[in-house]
Amino acid sequence: MPRVVLKLGDDVSTDVIYPGRFMATVLPAETPQYAFSDMTEFNADLRAKQVPHGAVIAAGRNFGCGSSREQATSALKGHELTIVASGFARIFLQNSVNLGLRLVCAPGFEASVGDELDLEPSRVLNRSTGREFPVVPLPPARQAIVDAGGLIPYTRRLLAERKA
Amino acid sequence: MGMTVVEKILARASGRESVKAGDVLEPRVDLAMSHENAALVISQFHEILKGTGLPERPWDPSRIAIIFDHRVPAESSKTATNHKKVRQFVAANGITRFHDVRGDTGGICHQILPERGYVLPGQVIVGTDSHTTSHGALGAFAFGIGATEMASVWALGAALNVEVPATIRVEVKGRLPRHVGPKDLILHLIGRLTAQGANFRVIEFHGDTIRRMPTSGRLTLCNMAVEAGATSGIVPADDETMRYLSDEAGVTGLVEPVAPDDDAVYVDTIRVTASKLEPLVACPHTVDNVKPVSAVAGTLVDQVVIGSCTNGRLDDLATAAKIVKGKTVAPWTRMLVFPASGRIYAEALTKGYLAAFVNAGAVVMNAGCGPCLGVHEGALGDGEVALSTTNRNFQGRMGNPNSQVYLCSPAVAAASALAGAITDPRKGAR
Numbered sequence: 079m080p081r082v083v084l085k086l087g088d089d090v091s092t093d094v095i096y097p098g099r100f101m102a103t104v105l106p107a108e109t110p111q112y113a114f115s116d117m118t119e120f121n122a123d124l125r126a127k128q129v130p131h132g133a134v135i136a137a138g139r140n141f142g143c144g145s146s147r148e149q150a151t152s153a154l155k156g157h158e159l160t161i162v163a164s165g166f167a168r169i170f171l172q173n174s175v176n177l178g179l180r181l182v183c184a185p186g187f188e189a190s191v192g193d194e195l196d197l198e199p200s201r202v203l204n205r206s207t208g209r210e211f212p213v214v215p216l217p218p219a220r221q222a223i224v225d226a227g228g229l230i231p232y233t234r235r236l237l238a239e240r241k242a
Numbered sequence: 243m244g245m246t247v248v249e250k251i252l253a254r255a256s257g258r259e260s261v262k263a264g265d266v267l268e269p270r271v272d273l274a275m276s277h278e279n280a281a282l283v284i285s286q287f288h289e290i291l292k293g294t295g296l297p298e299r300p301w302d303p304s305r306i307a308i309i310f311d312h313r314v315p316a317e318s319s320k321t322a323t324n325h326k327k328v329r330q331f332v333a334a335n336g337i338t339r340f341h342d343v344r345g346d347t348g349g350i351c352h353q354i355l356p357e358r359g360y361v362l363p364g365q366v367i368v369g370t371d372s373h374t375t376s377h378g379a380l381g382a383f384a385f386g387i388g389a390t391e392m393a394s395v396w397a398l399g400a401a402l403n404v405e406v407p408a409t410i411r412v413e414v415k416g417r418l419p420r421h422v423g424p425k426d427l428i429l430h431l432i433g434r435l436t437a438q439g440a441n442f443r444v445i446e447f448h449g450d451t452i453r454r455m456p457t458s459g460r461l462t463l464c465n466m467a468v469e470a471g472a473t474s475g476i477v478p479a480d481d482e483t484m485r486y487l488s489d490e491a492g493v494t495g496l497v498e499p500v501a502p503d504d505d506a507v508y509v510d511t512i513r514v515t516a517s518k519l520e521p522l523v524a525c526p527h528t529v530d531n532v533k534p535v536s537a538v539a540g541t542l543v544d545q546v547v548i549g550s551c552t553n554g555r556l557d558d559l560a561t562a563a564k565i566v567k568g569k570t571v572a573p574w575t576r577m578l579v580f581p582a583s584g585r586i587y588a589e590a591l592t593k594g595y596l597a598a599f600v601n602a603g604a605v606v607m608n609a610g611c612g613p614c615l616g617v618h619e620g621a622l623g624d625g626e627v628a629l630s631t632t633n634r635n636f637q638g639r640m641g642n643p644n645s646q647v648y649l650c651s652p653a654v655a656a657a658s659a660l661a662g663a664i665t666d667p668r669k670g671a672r
C-alpha cells in the first residue's frame with residue numbers, strides 16, 4: 079500500500095524539485111540523482127534507494143509551478159514516485175503525462191508522512207486518518223497519451239497513421 | 243458566440259470556424275523555439291523516429307528557432323558539449339533561425355524572437371521555456387512546453403491535445419506615475435491573482451494604459467503572466483505592434499492583427515487604475531508575495547541584478563542608467579547588468595548607458611540569462627540578499643537555497659544599488 083514519504087505545501091516550484099544549476103544534465107537516465115537536491119536528507123534517501131517505488135509525495139496546490147524543465151518530471155519518474163496534490167501547474171502536468179510520471183489530483187488532500195493511502199481511480203482514501211478525497215480525472219485527451227504509454231509512442235502512432 | 247483573441251488564433255490554426263474554451267485541438271505550429279534544452283529535444287526526437295523508417299528531419303526547419311542563452315559562454319564542459327551537439331543538428335538540418343554565442347546576433351530567446359521579426363500577430367508559438375508567454379506581447383498565442391512535447395512538434399508540425407484556455411480580461415486605465423512601470427503593474431496583478439490564480443487560463447490585456455505602452459513594456463507584462471500560472475498573456479496587436487514590427491523588427495510583409503470579438507466570453511474581468519499603482523517588490527520565496535517598496539525599504543542588499551527576459555531591454559537600461567549616472571554603487575553591494583541581446587548591448591553602449599553603469603561601479607556582463615537561474619555568473623553566498631529585475635524568486639533560484647531574492651523594476655533596482663538597501667526610487671538614493 080502506498081505510503082506518504084514527503085509532505086510539502088502549496089506552490090512547490092521546479093527550482094525546488096530540480097535546481098537550475100543541474101540543468102546541463104538532461105538525459106532521463108541521469109537526472110534522478112538531483113531530485114530535490116536542496117532537500118539534502120530526502121535526496122540522500124532517494125539516492126540510497128531507501129524510498130520504494132510507488133511511494134507518495136503529498137502536496138498542496140500548484141505543484142510544479144515555474145519552469146518548463148522536463149528534468150523536474152524525469153527526475154521524479156526515475157524514482158517511480160507518485161505525487162498526490164490539490165492541484166498541478168500546467169506544464170508540469172503535461173510533462174508528467176508525456177513521460178508517465180503518476181500524478182493524482184485530489185483537491186483538499188491532506189496527509190502526513192507515514193500515512194497509508196488507497197489510490198483509487200475516483201478517490202484517495204487516507205487509511206491512517208480515515209478521510210477520503212475525490213479525484214479529478216485527467217481530461218480524455220491527456221488520458222489518451224497516458225494510455226498509449228507516453229507521448230513518444232503516441233506520436234509514433236500518429237506518424238504511422240499519417241504514413242498509411 | 244464571440245471569440246477572444248486566443249480562441250480566434252486557435253480556430254484559424256486548427257482549420258475551424260469557431261472554438262470555445264475547453265475544446266481540444268491540434269493546432270499547427272508557426273514557430274517552435276528552444277534554447278540549450280534543444281539538446282534534450284534532439285535526443286527525444288531521435289527516440290520518436292527510431293525504428294519508424296522515417297528520416298530524422300524536423301517537419302519544417304524554417305519554423306524552428308534555437309537560441310543559446312541560459313549558459314553563455316558555456317560555464318562547464320558539459321554545457322559546451324551540449325552546445326556542440328545542438329550546433330551539429332542545426333547544421334545538418336539547415337536551421338537558419340539559430341543564434342549562437344555572439345556579441346552581435348546573440349541574446350536571450352525572448353528578446354531575439356521579437357527583435358528579429360520571428361513573431362507575428364495571430365501565430366501559434368511554442369517554446370521549451372515557460373516564459374514563452376512573452377511573445378503574446380505581439381498578439382501571438384505563445385506558450386511553454388516540455389522537451390518531449392517539442393520533439394513531438396518537430397515530428398508533426400502541430401501541438402497535440404491543446405485545450406483551449408479560458409481567458410481573463412485585464413483592463414488597465416490611466417497614466418502610470420513617475421518611477422512606476424510595467425513591472426510594477428504585472429507584480430500588482432500577480433499579487434492579486436496569486437501564483438496559481440490564472441492556471442490553465444490566458445490573460446488578455448486591454449485599456450488605454452496598455453495602448454500607450456511600448457512593446458518593450460508589453461513584453462514585461464506577458465513574460466510574467468506565467469507567474470500567475472497563466473498559459474499565456476496576450477496584447478491584441480495594434481498600431482504600436484505594427485510600428486515595432488516595421489521599425490524595430492524589420493518585418494516587411496503583410497501583417498494581419500487579430501482582435502477579440504465585442505461579445506467574446508471571458509471568465510473574469512480585472513480592472514486596474516494605473517495612476518494608483520506604486521513601486522512594488524516581490525519578497526522571498528514566491529512571486530506573489532508582493533509588497534509596496536516602502537514595506538521592505540532599508541533591507542540591505544548584497545547584489546543587485548538588472549537584466550533578463552523581463553527587464554533587460556533598452557527602455558529598462560535607460561531608466562536604470564539615468565538613476566545611477568554620476569553616482570556610485572554602495573561599497574557593500576555588487577551591481578550586475580546584463581542586456582537582453584547583443585543588439586541592445588550595442589545600443590546601450592552608443593547611448594552611454596553602459597558607461598554610466600561601469601563608472602558607477604556596476605559590472606556589465608554579456609547578453610544572456612546571466613545569474614537569473616543560478617547556473618552561471620553571479621551566484622549568491624549563504625544568507626545573502628539579492629534584488630533583481632528578473633521574474634522568479636523561488637528558493638534556490640539564484641543558485642543558493644540559503645539566500646533570498648527580491649524582485650522589482652529597473653528603477654527600484656538602480657536606486658537600491660546606490661543606497662545598498664531596498665529604496666523607493668521616488669524618494670531617491672542619498
Ligand code: SF4
Pocket residue numbers: 311312350351352371373550551552610611614615632633
Ligand atoms: S532570463 Fe531567466 S527567465 Fe528569462 S529565459 Fe533566461 S533563465 Fe529564463
